[in-house]
Every structure is written in structure tokens, then in C-alpha cells.
Amino acid sequence: MSYRIAVTSDDGKYVNQHFGQTTHFLLFEVEDDGKYEYLGSVKNNPTCSSDEKNKSEQAISLIDDVSILITQNLGKKPLEICIKKGIKPVISYKAIDDALDEVINNYTLE
Template sequence: MSIKVAVASSDGKYINQHFGMASQFLIFELDDDGTHKFLELRENKPACSTEGHSELSMEESVKLISDCQAVLAGQIGPGAIDILLKNNIDPYIAPTFIEDALKELAGIIQTKKNN
């Protein structure tokens, strides 16, 4: 079984964006064995800025990735975590290389299934 994962990355290699400030999400299909493939890039209007954040924009960001079961970001605030969980999207903070984070996420998902 595979899942869709949204990744907050500006360079396609490293998870380097805060969820609320992400200008784009890379969408991957992740299989149980850790193999994955890139599906698409989705442009996003960041919900947060140096002046604060907008709940409406946060909802729009979540809606943009609503077909994903997980999101990987460099940081995720508590408000965003609440909104993601309410929309059945598991949030993971993983400021590391995309390849490594996807393999680790596959292991987490496999462990959850086995318990």
C-alpha cells in the first residue's frame, strides 16, 4: 500500500521550509518498503509571514495537500499541527534530506501497521 506525502522544500533535496511559510510542496508517493516517486510540485501561498499568519491561508495550505496522508516540514507550529490532524494528515518535523526522511517515514508507518 502506498501513501501520498507532501514535502515542504524549496530546493527538492532538503526539507528546509516551515509549514506555514512553504511556498511549495513536493508531492511523493511512498510505498511500504521505502521506495518513492515524485508526483508533482504544488505552488502554495504561505500562510505565515514576518507580520503574522492567516488562519484562512493556513486552511488553504491544508486544502492544497488534502489528498496526502502525511506532511514533512522543517518546522510546524502547534496551530498548523491541529489543523493538519483534523484533516487526517500526519505532520512530521524532519529538517533533513528528503530521501532520508521518506525512508524513515516508511519505517514509522510500517511499525504502526505492525502494532
């Protein structure tokens, strides 16, 4: 069964953005054999610079069809929302390909 992963990155090469500062999420589809495909990106309004209520919920609603979020870091509120929605957050500072390989090989979906 395939699943999706969202990644926070501003250059498309490294996991280098904090969840609250990301301007877009990169989306990947992972197949049963562990191979993945880039699907595109989803534009996001960074939550750290927003005065809107429920800003973390709004950002996570953009990626609510993913199983895993790979990010450089995230705060307590987005962490709680991810867990509640069944999205597994993973902290990484690696190249995106390395982070995806590590997640695909070491994390199980529950």
C-alpha cells in the same frame, strides 16, 4: 495500499522550510514495497506572509490527499488542522530522501 507524502522544501534536496513559509509542497507516492516516486509540486502562498483568514486551512487544502506531511516545523493551528484531517505531521531537518526513508520505515498509518 499506496499513500502520499508532502514535503516542505525550497531546493528539492532538504526538508528546509517551515510550513508557514513554504512556497510549494513536494508530493511523493509511496507504494506497498516502500519505494516512492516524486509526483511533482503544488504551488502555495506562504501563510506567514498572508493576511487572509483561514490561511492555514487553505494551504492544507492543497495537500489534503496526503497521509503524512514532512516539514521543518509548523505552528499550533496548522498542526491542529492536519490532525483533524488525518494528516500525520513529521518534523525533520534531513535530506528529503533520508526523511522519506525514515518515515516510511518508522511510521504507521492509522
